Amino acid sequence: MKFSFRPVEGAFYDLFTKAAQNLVKGTELLNELALPGVDVQSVSERLTDVEHDSDQITHELYRKINSTFITPFDRADIYSLGSQLDDVMDHLEAVGNLLYLYGLTELPSLPREMHELITVLDQQAKLTAEAMPNLRSMKGLDEYWIEINRLENDGDRAYRMLLVRLFSGEYDALTVLKMKEVADELEAACDAFEHVANTVETIAVKES
Template sequence: MRFSLKPQDDAFYGFFSDAAENLKRGVAVLAELGDDKPDFQSISERLVDVEHDNDELTHSLFNKINTSFVTPMDRSDMYMLAGRLDDVIDNIEAAANLIYLYGLSDLPSLPREMIEQVAVLEAQAALTAEAMPNLKGLDDKMREYWVECNRLENDGDRAYRMLLVRLYSGEYDTMTVMKLKEVADMLESACDAFEHVANVIEAIYVKES
């Protein structure tokens, strides 16, 4: 049941646009890892703030869902979509926190392929923030979003595999390899989580078409 012309609905759709913008802000903070002398502690702390902002957005969405008689999408679909956006933030925050906790700031620089992983996340965040306002229409524009989203996820996979090859090449000592691997895994999970966001939207589209 859809009443998509009712102003009420805009609050629901608006949530997902706001959450995607907040996520874009978070990935921009993460991208400072590629700067000349990154402030690792500040990056980690600001990402905790971005995570809290997302928690508050989610909390008000759930309140709205629970006090609304009709909703423009299935309650469980909105619930799922918010969850997948939350997965992205969780992984990004964890990656930045571990870089700081592990003292990886002592390295001359993070491996180039890890910065490439972050660049893919930036592109995914921009794409997602751009697509989210079209959630209301779910028209053919979304198809381009899925295609591009899939392409970026492949880019992320490639960067991740090349990073693994470098990590195991003997360039770093064992403990550093393990620390970098842990961070790489979380960035890869964030990359996958962006694709899961697209999958949920695609599943909603399939159901409603």
Template sequence: MSLNSIIQYFVPKDRKFFPLFEKASRNLISLGEALNELVNTTDLERRKELTKKIEDLEHVGDDITHLIFLEMGKNFITPFDREDMHSLASALDDIADYIHGSAARMDLYKITDITPPIKKLAELILQGCIDVNKAVEELKNLKNIRLITDSCVRINSMENQADYVFDRAVADLFEFEDDAKTIIKYKELFAAMETATDKCEDVANVLETILVKNA
């Protein structure tokens, strides 16, 4: 093995890891946008198309996560703590999973009456995905720590709003809906969407940990 090859082995592969994290976070925006379009269209055929699109984008996210883990196994030195890299990749993947889970529940449970809480939760999910992407794109140099922390604050605020929307929606469901099947269907959907916002907060928590360790 040449000296250059040895040196390259020990140099952090920032040009591999950061683009992958950024690709994963940009994919989340695409997922959030598709979910928002899904809950705001009355065209049933278009809903099916968007459900399939969300499924495909979730698979894209899985592939990116797999590549991140693969690169971690191949490289001796990483841009930041390996445990935090694993946690960040997993948290980003979890957001995609729960967005896909939300769309899948709407399709499987044949939920055609899209209520205001569903639309609001989808809006908050997209907001969270946008802020996750903003923060992740600043990770490569850590010079704009304020931009990352501001995004984390907005994510935490978004998650608090989602908690309120979820609690109010479930309370109204129990108060005004008499059909047990309908209650179960909508509660399951609300829970999946609210969990997607929780996963955005998980990303914010990992990012804050990375900032503390690399300050």
């Protein structure tokens, strides 16, 4: 049994885990939002609530960095990881917000590639939430990092095929522009999960 001399560290792992679990809530709400006939305003508002929770967690994390003498790893890395988890949520919330503001959910259905991107995000969120507690033991992080990168490639491919469809002439120019905004936020969210994974990798490299 490995005995920890630094019990205060636990608080950091808990906050990272809470932040990542909140991202799972976010992607689940996006899944709901993409269903036909959903109450878009209500789901979009719940997404905004979840985003506020993320802000709270991030601020708590920053306060803890400031008030803790010994941190489990570099302060700058804790800071990066916290703000990158927060970035993911900002993009998820933007997706919900734009779908609602632009009235895109009034279309008979969203393009299939948008659903694919949301599925990728959902998987990335779940993997991230599973990986965060492993920062303690630094075990299993390689698999997580590789899998997030693989999913990001899937997301990239879905994003490109989505653009091909948007520019195919199937939609009018303004609808294309609106959907393009949503597509960009979905893709930015996939990237943002990769940034989180890259920071975890950097931390793991330093600690190994």
